Amino acid sequence: MFIIGEKINGMFKNVSEAIATKNKLIIQELAKKQLEAGADALDVNVGPASADPLKDMEWLITVIREVTGMPLAVDTTKLAVMEKGLSLAGPGSFLNSTSGQKEKLDLLLPLAKKYNSKVIALTMNKSGVPANAEARLEIAANIVAAAMEHGIETENLYIDAVILPVNVAQDHARAVLETIKQCKLICDPPPKTILGLSNVSQGTLNRPLVDKTFLVMALALGLDAAILNPLDKELMDSMITAELLLGKNIYCDSYLDAYRKK
Amino acid sequence: MEPAIIEKWPGRTYELTIGATKEEGGSRSKKVKLGGMSTLPFLFFEGTIPNPPAVAMEVWDVEPTDWPDVLKNEYGDVLTDPAKWAKKCEEFGCDLICLRLKSADPDLKNSSADEITKTVKNVLSATSLPLIIVGCGNNEKDSSIIMSISESTKGENCLLGVATKENYKTFTAAALSGGHSIIAETPLDINLEKQLNILITDMGFSSDRIVIHPSTGGLGYGFEYCYTIIERTRLAALSGDKMMSQPIINFIGQETWKTKECKADETEKPEWGALKERGVLWETTTSVGYIQAGSDIIVVNHPSSVKEVRNYIQKLMIK
Numbered sequence: 351m352f353i354i355g356e357k358i359n360g361m362f363k364n365v366s367e368a369i370a371t372k373n374k375l376i377i378q379e380l381a382k383k384q385l386e387a388g389a390d391a392l393d394v395n396v397g398p399a400s401a402d403p404l405k406d407m408e409w410l411i412t413v414i415r416e417v418t419g420m421p422l423a424v425d426t427t428k429l430a431v432m433e434k435g436l437s438l439a440g441p442g443s444f445l446n447s448t449s450g451q452k453e454k455l456d457l458l459l460p461l462a463k464k465y466n467s468k469v470i471a472l473t474m475n476k477s478g479v480p481a482n483a484e485a486r487l488e489i490a491a492n493i494v495a496a497a498m499e500h501g502i503e504t505e506n507l508y509i510d511a512v513i514l515p516v517n518v519a520q521d522h523a524r525a526v527l528e529t530i531k532q533c534k535l536i537c538d539p540p541p542k543t544i545l546g547l548s549n550v551s552q553g554t555l556n557r558p559l560v561d562k563t564f565l566v567m568a569l570a571l572g573l574d575a576a577i578l579n580p581l582d583k584e585l586m587d588s589m590i591t592a593e594l595l596l597g598k599n600i601y602c603d604s605y606l607d608a609y610r611k612k
Numbered sequence: 613m614e615p616a617i618i619e620k621w622p623g624r625t626y627e628l629t630i631g632a633t634k635e636e637g638g639s640r641s642k643k644v645k646l647g648g649m650s651t652l653p654f655l656f657f658e659g660t661i662p663n664p665p666a667v668a669m670e671v672w673d674v675e676p677t678d679w680p681d682v683l684k685n686e687y688g689d690v691l692t693d694p695a696k697w698a699k700k701c702e703e704f705g706c707d708l709i710c711l712r713l714k715s716a717d718p719d720l721k722n723s724s725a726d727e728i729t730k731t732v733k734n735v736l737s738a739t740s741l742p743l744i745i746v747g748c749g750n751n752e753k754d755s756s757i758i759m760s761i762s763e764s765t766k767g768e769n770c771l772l773g774v775a776t777k778e779n780y781k782t783f784t785a786a787a788l789s790g791g792h793s794i795i796a797e798t799p800l801d802i803n804l805e806k807q808l809n810i811l812i813t814d815m816g817f818s819s820d821r822i823v824i825h826p827s828t829g830g831l832g833y834g835f836e837y838c839y840t841i842i843e844r845t846r847l848a849a850l851s852g853d854k855m856m857s858q859p860i861i862n863f864i865g866q867e868t869w870k871t872k873e874c875k876a877d878e879t880e881k882p883e884w885g886a887l888k889e890r891g892v893l894w895e896t897t898t899s900v901g902y903i904q905a906g907s908d909i910i911v912v913n914h915p916s917s918v919k920e921v922r923n924y925i926q927k928l929m930i931k
Contacts, residue, residue, distance in 0.1 A: 600848050600856060602806035604814075608855045611813065 351589060352391070352575035354423050354444070355384030356548065358410065360397015369396060369406050374413035381414045387580040388610065391444065392418075394435065395425035403431045411438040423470065423577070433461055441466035446577075447510065450475045450489035452496070459500035468506045469497065470544055473529065479512045481521060483528035486511050487536070490529065494536050508544040508575055509533050515552035516560060523550065523564065531571040542574040562588040569593065618658050621850035624650035625857045625908075626820035627662065628793060630708060630771050631742025637767035641740035644707050646823075646908040647859040652846060653906050656931040664929045665903050667918050668708035668744055668911045669701040670865050673715045673723070673731045679913075680875045682888050686915050694731055695738035702739045704915040705922065708771075710744040710863075711735050716757055717748035725757045729764040736765065744861075744911070746773040746795070755782040762790030771795060771861075774825055777808055784815045795861060797825040800834070802841050806848075809855045822858045823909065830867035831898040838862070839905040846906035862902045865913030868895040896920040903928075 357380050360366045368376035381392055392414065396406040403426065411422060415438070423444035424435030436445060447470040448458040455471075462469045471493045473479070473486040480486050490509045497507045511529035514522045526545070534540040545568055551560035562585045565576060569592040580586060590609045593599055602608055627648035632638025644666045651659030675691045676684070690696040698709050713728050715721040723731075732745060745761055747754030754774075759782070762772060766789075773795030775783035780796065787794040796812055798804040805826055813819045826845060829838045848856035868874055874891035876884065884890060895917040899910045903925065912918060 599853060600802055600806055600844070602803045602810060602855070604807060604810045607814075608806060608810050608853075611810070611819070611854060 351569065351573065351593060352542075352544075353389045353580055353589075354391045354393050354544075354575065354577040355387075355389035355580045356393050356546075356577050357384055357579060357581065358392055358414070359395040359425070360400055360406070361395070362397075366397050366399055369400065369410065372409065374416070377410060377413050378417045381417055384580050385418060385420060387583075388586055389420075389580040391421040391423055393423040393425050393446065393577055394439075396431070403428055404434055407431050407435045408438060411435060421468075424467075429457060429461075432458065433465075436461060436465040436467050439465075439467075442468070444468045444470055444508070446470045447472050448493075450493050452492075455493065455496040455500075459496060459502060463500055463502055468508060469502060470508045470510055471497075472510045472512050474512055479514060479522070481519075481525060483525045483532065486525060486529040487532050490533055490541070491536050494541055497541075498537075503539075504537055504541045505539050507541040509541045510544045510546060513545055513547070513550045513564070515554070516550055516564075517553050523567075527567060527571050530568055530573050534572060543572065544575040544577065545573060547576045547578040558582055558584060561585055565589055566592040569596065615657060619651070619850075621650055621659060623850045623852035623854075623857060624648060624659070625846070625849050625859060628820060628823065628859050630744070630769060630793065632767060632769040636769070638769055639736065639740070640742050640768065642742070643769075644742050649846075649906075651850065652843075653904055654928045661929070663908075664925050665907060666707040666909050667899075667921050667925075668710040668909055669704060669706040669915075669918060670710045670712055670863075670911055670913055671697045671701060671735065672712045673728075674720060679869055680887070680891065682874075682891050683869055683914055695734040698735045698739040698741075702741050704918050706912075706918050707741070708744055708909065709735065709739050709741050710746065710911045712746050712748075713757070713761075714748050716753050717750055718753055719750075720748070722753075725760040728757050729760050732761055732764055736768065742770070743768065744771040744773065744795075744909070749774075751776060751779045755779045758783055758786040759789070762786040762792055765792070766790045769793070771823055773797065773823075773861075775808070775812065777804065777811075780808060780812055781815065784812050784817050787821070788815075788817060793821040793823060795823045795825050796858075798827065800827040800829075800837055800841060802826075802844055805841070805845065806853075806855050809858065813855075819854055819858070824856075824858045824860045825862070826860060828862040828864060828867050828902070830864075830871050831894060831901065832873065833867065833871060835898060835901060839901060842902070842905040842907060859908035860906060861909040861911065862899075862907045863911045864895055864899045864902060865911055865917075868898055869913055892916045892920065896924075900924055 400406045422439040423446040425446040473489040511526040551557035625647040631640040631643040648662040715723040774797040899921045
């Protein structure tokens with residue numbers, strides 16, 4: 351599974367403080383630790399408290415680029431910040447994210463095309479996140495069509511079926527799983543599927559358990575990628591074991607160790 | 613015409629060099645490079661295959677008693693002298709010498725580490741080809757001689773074998789100290805194969821200096837099981853599994869010349885055709901099968917097999 355590390359996000363206190371005090375060592379340490387733990391890319395989000403998101407995004411990416419060239423997921427809702435971020439992050443990074451609204455797609459997809467970025471697209475529109483799989487898939491199909499129109503290969507499109515916290519929207523988990531499964535039927539080659547995993551456990555008492563259980567279920571239905579906390583070792587172990595049981599890697603007694611040596 | 617389905621693999625096998633020239637601290641006239649494939653064997657339309665499979669010939673430090681005459685006769689009187697034998701193999705045109713230290717076997721001569729290293733040094737001076745050095749097959753004895761073998765060939769960048777689940781610690785330590793690569797052998801089991809590679813790398817041994825011996829079965833004697841294991845190993849490597857991405861060696865000769873097909877004479881089996889051709893055909897066909905499966909080093913015994921197999925490789929390496 352492709353893993354995008356979620357830790358460089360201004361909603362976490364250590365990150366917002368690091369941004370405020372321009373303490374680049376904290377950010378660089380977070381980048382390195384997540385990559386060592388198995389992240390294939392790093393999410394970068396300045397957080398809601400940022401007074402100057404454009405400057406902060408520029409600073410974050412610049413200091414991360416001092417320690418790694420791995421892909422970044424530029425995580426912002428602001429167009430100007432997105433453009434700045436993608437231009438600095440370089441080709442192969444992720445636009446995180448667009449929704450399924452046409453006006454959003456028409457603004458953001460050209461940016462992805464311009465900077466040769468992959469696209470994370472949420473199956474939501476003006477009225478929010480639909481409760482069932484059918485409506486999510488309809489939005490996904492529209493996103494795929496828009497991507498094709500804008501000349502973005504479907505393999506570089508990551509559909510996020512948007513999981514809501516289980517304590518407020520319990521029905522959604524099944525709808526998300528069904529969407530992940532059926533996304534592969536939209537076109538050939540199919541789009542990839544992704545989850546912002548930790549949303550599922552917001553407000554629950556045992557967040558790690560909810561996260562890893564849902565991740566394993568989603569993997570069984572074909573999930574390709576997730577934005578998650580790679581520093582949660584048990585979560586990573588569950589992911590590695592699930593992939594093993596799905597036959598993606600050859601078993602050996604030290605399969606966890608073997609996966610990490612990849 | 614290009615095939616309609618072309619796989620794009622994310623992985624490739626490790627590239628490994630055996631042998632070191634004078635400038636590199638060794639004394640070999642040439643080196644052999646293996647692996648580095650980004651596709652299945654000979655599918656040039658899909659990926660790159662930078663190095664052809666290599667052909668090695670066996671040299672023993674005792675005279676083989678159970679070889680059929682059709683094989684023995686090719687060597688004349690050199691079979692009692694490993695140095696001369698190695699030189700003869702070089703003349704036969706192989707890429708590597710595989711020195712098999714049979715005499716260390718407690719049931720044969722039980723040669724000491726000193727006697728063994730003397731033989732190794734003699735062979736090193738007799739041939740300028742890179743060396744594969746394997747023990748007698750007795751785990752305990754091999755563990756007791758491997759360190760001195762490794763030390764006495766320091767700088768030559770040999771391939772030492774064979775490390776098993778039982779003796780890998782000693783072998784790995786020895787290969788580390790002498791700067792050699794290592795053969796990791798498992799009994800036809802893909803899970804154990806991967807596990808042994810992990811155990812060896814856990815000791816700080818570089819994963820790109822291992823050669824896998826997944827076991828070798830002769831044609832008609834388990835070949836198809838080996839084929840499947842090799843094919844799965846290669847597919848795992850191409851999918852990005854670094855613990856399955858090592859080059860593969862197969863000892864074809866030792867599994868060929870003990871079969872009845874290569875030994876039974878014409879009076880016994882007239883319908884099988886001339887014994888002289890039969891053995892070479894058997895060894896060549898088996899080698900070709902292993903090469904098609906994904907093997908990188910083929911170890912054979914008959915000089916005509918070397919010629920035939922190399923000829924075959926040459927034809928298939930044309931893009």
